[in-house]
Amino acid sequence: xxxxxxxxxxxxxxxxxxxxxxxxxxxxSPAADQPAAEAEPRAELALVHxxxxxxxxxxPVGPGSAVYGxxxxxxxxxxxxxENARRLLDRAKRICHQRGVSAEAVVVxxxxxxxxxxxxxxMGAGLLVVGSRGLGAIKRAFLGSVSDYCAHHASCPIVVVxxxxxxxxxxxxxAS
Numbered sequence: 115x116x117x118x119x120x121x122x123x124x125x126x127x128x129x130x131x132x133x134x135x136x137x138x139x140x141x142x143s144p145a146a147d148q149p150a151a152e153a154e155p156r157a158e159l160a161l162v163h164x165x166x167x168x169x170x171x172x173x174p175v176g177p178g179s180a181v182y183g184x185x186x187x188x189x190x191x192x193x194x195x196x197e198n199a200r201r202l203l204d205r206a207k208r209i210c211h212q213r214g215v216s217a218e219a220v221v222v223x224x225x226x227x228x229x230x231x232x233x234x235x236x237m238g239a240g241l242l243v244v245g246s247r248g249l250g251a252i253k254r255a256f257l258g259s260v261s262d263y264c265a266h267h268a269s270c271p272i273v274v275v276x277x278x279x280x281x282x283x284x285x286x287x288x289a290s
Contacts, residue, residue: 120164120230131209160218234269244261
């Protein structure tokens with residue numbers, strides 16, 4: 115089975131990757147009576163980063179007016195985005211390697227929610243793992259939710275990893 119983990123530069127994404135490594139790629143020692151050849155094959159891991167489209171580069175030059183960046187400026191910004199994506203995926207691959215898991219890194223271009231679903235379909239994923247910002251229903255409706263979209267549109271099962279509980283915050287709420 116191929117497992118895709120959506121990776122961005124958020125703590126929520128790092129938490130989702132850690133969850134996937136802890137729960138999906140942990141292999142206990144084989145039982146003494148089970149030959150190594152009968153051990154279940156390990157899942158494949160793909161780290162997927164969605165590179166959001168760059169629509170235009172605009173600079174405000176005064177009240178109510180702006181200037182669009184030159185094509186060379188757009189190319190420069192695009193190159194910086196690509197370099198950031200490469201560094202981000204390299205960091206995620208190092209985390210996987212430290213845990214003894216090999217992973218391929220994939221950059222897809224487009225709106226994250228749509229491109230993650232498309233990548234899962236194109237790569238024949240058996241599972242898509244995404245982090246959650248923990249938005250409430252109203253914020254999710256106004257701001258949008260990648261995880262919510264993927265849960266409804268992905269062609270494979272999806273795991274939405276909730277953010278870790280902030281016990282201090284939770285304790286404050288229950289004390290009130």
